[in-house]
Amino acid sequence: MAVIARGRVAPPRALMLALVATVLVVLAGVVCADDLHHFDDPALQSRYDALTETLRCPKCQNQAIGDSGSPIAGDMRRYVDRALRRGDSDDDIRDAMAERFGDYVLYRPPLEWRTVALWAGPGVVVLLGLLAIAAVIRSRRGEQAPALDENERQRLETLLSRHDRLDNQDRSDQ
Amino acid sequence: MKKRYWLFVPLLIFAVLAVLLWQGLGRDPSSRESALLEKLFPAFSLTTLEDSDKAVDASLLKGQVTLVNVWGEWCPTCKREMPQLLALAERGVHLVGVDYKDTRDNGQRFLDEFGNPFALNIFDPEGSLGFDLGVYGAPESFIVDANGNIRYHHTGYIKPEDIDDVIMPEIQRWQ
Incomplete structure (x- = not known):
């Protein structure tokens, strides 16, 4: 004890x-x-x-x-x-x-001169990044999604209507 | 097919960075360029370890190529370095010691025990000469040419293979 x-x-x-x-x-x-x-x-x-x-x-x-x-x-x-x-x-x-x-x-x-890369490096990298983004945006501007042909349009419609049906069913189940 | 060579740019940047950083990893972080290379040995006015009445200054280093070694009794690596310094003295290298942040008694005892390869030892109890030399830990060694210019700075311990690989060629170079 x-x-x-x-x-x-x-x-x-x-x-x-x-x-x-x-x-x-x-x-x-x-x-x-x-x-x-x-x-x-x-x-x-x-x-x-x-x-x-x-x-x-x-x-x-x-x-x-x-x-x-x-x-x-x-x-x-x-x-x-x-x-x-x-x-x-x-x-x-x-x-x-x-x-x-x-x-x-x-x-x-x-x-x-010896330390220029050290001081300017980050700025240069950011600048390159901005240029790259600008180049990508510019090349995409004016680009349009290719138009659908008749078959594709029909398929899209059936898919969408099926989706709507399922959606309504879900709601009525609840 | 569209030219998509620019997709390789990130890979290229990665490769360049990888090589750069890999080199950095392999480098010894404690060894770096001395700020005193090509400069005159700093002025000082101190006594010698052997004789507290004998004043010496930087003119002591004029006239011949000298290996100045900064040591102290408190520094274990300095003890391991002594055989290399004795071997250098045997080959005719002129050595001057700087007994750094030490007491006279301890410094003398160190030389009695491990041998004395030095023509003379500058006694620097406060580390003032060491400070002006940019010493941040003993042992460090400097090769000073006949005009009193610092030509080579060895931070840390002189390994046995350094005698032939580094120290002797540097001494001969500045003769």
């Missing part, structure tokens, strides 16, 4: 512990990711947030530096912090990062 009683008491406590552990884990993640870079000036803070969201961590496959726990992302956040405090512009900071780590770290790559 005692065992069963204990079994009944234990789950809530285990549940509480699990809950506390979950909250701690989540909080730890928040603290780690942020590194506690804080600016008194809200304008600087929002620039910092925007930059760390749009610079890509070079070590990770697809994470912003503001979102990554890798050491290099921490170094880059520190650089952004220091550069903002000494008055660098956003472009200065982005250029400095691309100079070291390549365009890879820019989530918005610059428009160059």
